Structure formats: structure tokens, C-alpha cells
Ligand SMILES: [Zn+2]
């Protein structure tokens with residue numbers, strides 16, 4: 077049998093280890109992807125640190141996968157060998173359950189699949205994905221450009237287009253890391269009056285370069301009060317993983333404003349009185365399906381939005397993961413296989 081390389085996690089809190097595995101065969105309804113690039117996402121910590129209930133080891137993480145289909149399983153329609161494709165967090169949907177039939181494929185009741193978590197992902201030369209999980213990569217995006225758009229990109233883009241905010245409305249992006257640096261770009265290109273909120277005066281130049289019209293340094297100013305001065309936010313995209321930081325901006329929502337949560341955080345204390353007087357909402361946002369990923373990539377090509385990436389060869393996954401987890405990566409880390 078032909079072999080491939082993978083960087084697997086043997087058990088919770090173990091380092092990524094380079095292993096040789098048999099190249100897997102796609103079953104019915106699935107395709108095999110020859111991986112070219114795979115982003116390193118904060119959610120990979122669910123695998124690496126054993127934070128996901130019931131996760132099985134060894135596991136190969138990676139849910140920002142870009143590559144080429146190199147084998148097609150029985151019954152797959154619409155995809156062929158050599159198609160350039162990507163896969164994100166969403167691991168596929170059935171198309172026949174009640175959620176799918178009502179247009180909520182993200183909440184599919186039959187397939188509770190998460191790429192690189194319930195199945196092996198893109199930290200390797202090859203991976204298998206259900207055809208429903210696969211998104212077509214536009215010609216004008218390289219694999220390294222496409223990979224981070226398949227989780228960080230689709231999560232921020234798809235969330236921002238569902239906030240209810242319209243052109244010219246005040247939209248704030250909380251956090252300027254891997255997610256936030258894309259969120260600011262998308263918000264600007266969608267026509268929002270875009271506010272970047274981060275810790276430190278040194279981030280202002282970056283925020284403005286990415287397209288923020290306003291910047292709030294939350295270490296010296298009360299971000300909620302500053303947002304109120306600007307008229308109150310129609311939406312705040314919370315990309316941070318600190319519930320405390322989210323709580324600090326909540327009061328900056330304008331009438332009918334919504335706090336969109338895409339970073340996983342602990343309990344969030346909420347002043348319910350201000351929530352109801354402003355008719356405000358706190359809403360979680362799931363990343364998106366393969367169709368949402370295609371929309372994200374198309375919009376990125378159209379408007380020039382790109383992730384800023386540090387690129388590492390697959391074998392240096394440990395280093396890339398540490399850079400990402402420490403918050404030092406500028407701004408996404410992407411592994412390449414050389415394929
Ligand atoms: Zn992710």
C-alpha cells in the first residue's frame with residue numbers, strides 16, 4: 077500500500093507526531109483530497125488539548141484544508157479528479173433530515189461530522205471528506221490563500237453578512253487576531269462603518285490598514301462608551317475567546333444591535349435590563365457550510381480580502397501551533413505539504 081505523511085495527535089495534550097499511514101480510500105459519497113495547504117486554527121486545540129467530549133485518538137487535526145481531489149468514491153456527483161477544493165469545520169450534511177430540508181444544513185441531524193475532529197483532517201498528505209463538505213476553490217486563489225478562508229474566513233464573512241446591519245451602519249470587530257484581521261477587512265468591503273477594538277495603541281495602524289474607519293484601544297478607553305459616542309453599534313463581531321472582553325463591549329450596542337459570538341468563551345455576565353431596553357441580542361454563529369465557503373472565497377477574490385499568513389512545512393506543525401496559541405502568529409499559520 078502507498079503511504080503518506082501525517083502529523084497526528086496520539087492522545088490529549090501530546091505533541092503532534094510525524095507518522096506514516098496508508099493512504100485512505102474514499103467510501104461511497106466521499107472524495108479523497110490531496111492536501112496542499114492546511115491552516116492552523118484555534119479550534120485545533122479541541123483535538124490537541126482533548127477539549128472535545130468523546131474525541132477519539134489518534135487523530136489528525138486540520139479543518140482549513142485546500143488541495144485537489146485525487147480519487148472519487150462511488151455515487152459522487154458533481155466532482156471529479158483534479159478539481160481544486162477545500163474543506164472547513166463543517167464535515168458534510170445528508171440533505172434529507174428535517175434540518176437539511178429546511179435549509180439548515182449546518183445543523184444536519186444525520187451527519188454530526190467535524191473535519192479533523194470526528195474524522196482525520198488536513199495535517200497530512202491526504203484526507204477523506206464527504207462530497208457535501210467540499211467547496212470549489214476559485215482559480216485566482218492559491219492553496220495557501222484559500223486555506224485560512226475555509227474556517228477563519230467563512231466564519232467571519234458568513235457571520236457579518238447575517239448581522240442585519242446595512243451599508244453605512246456601525247459594525248465593530250472585537251479582537252484583531254486570526255479571525256479579527258479578516259473580520260475588519262470583510263466589514264469594510266461590505267460597506268459598514270467599521271470599528272476595530274483591540275488592546276494597545278500599537279494595533280491602530282494595522283486596524284486602519286485593514287480597513288477600520290475607527291479604532292478603540294480597550295486598555296485605555298471603555299469600548300462600550302466609545303461605541304455609544306459613535307452612535308452605538310448595529311453589530312459587534314466578538315472574535316476573542318475572553319468572555320470578560322465581550323462583556324465590556326456589550327453596552328456599546330445601539331438600538332436593536334446584536335453581539336455576534338464566534339469565539340468560544342466561558343460564562344458571560346449580562347446586564348439583562350440594558351439588553352431589553354435596547355432590544356439587543358447576543359447570538360452565536362456557526363461557521364458555515366461548503367456553499368458558504370464558496371461565497372466567502374468568491375467575495376475575497378472580488379474584493380481583495382486575504383488572510384495574512386505565516387507558512388510552515390507540515391513537519392513543523394508543533395511550532396506553527398505554538399505560534400498560533402501564543403497569539404504571536406501574524407495572523408494565521410498555514411501548513412504546506414509540498415504536494
Ligand atoms: Zn477553525
Ligand SMILES: [Zn+2]
Pocket residue numbers: 169170171172173174175176177181183184185186187
Ligand atoms: Zn441532514
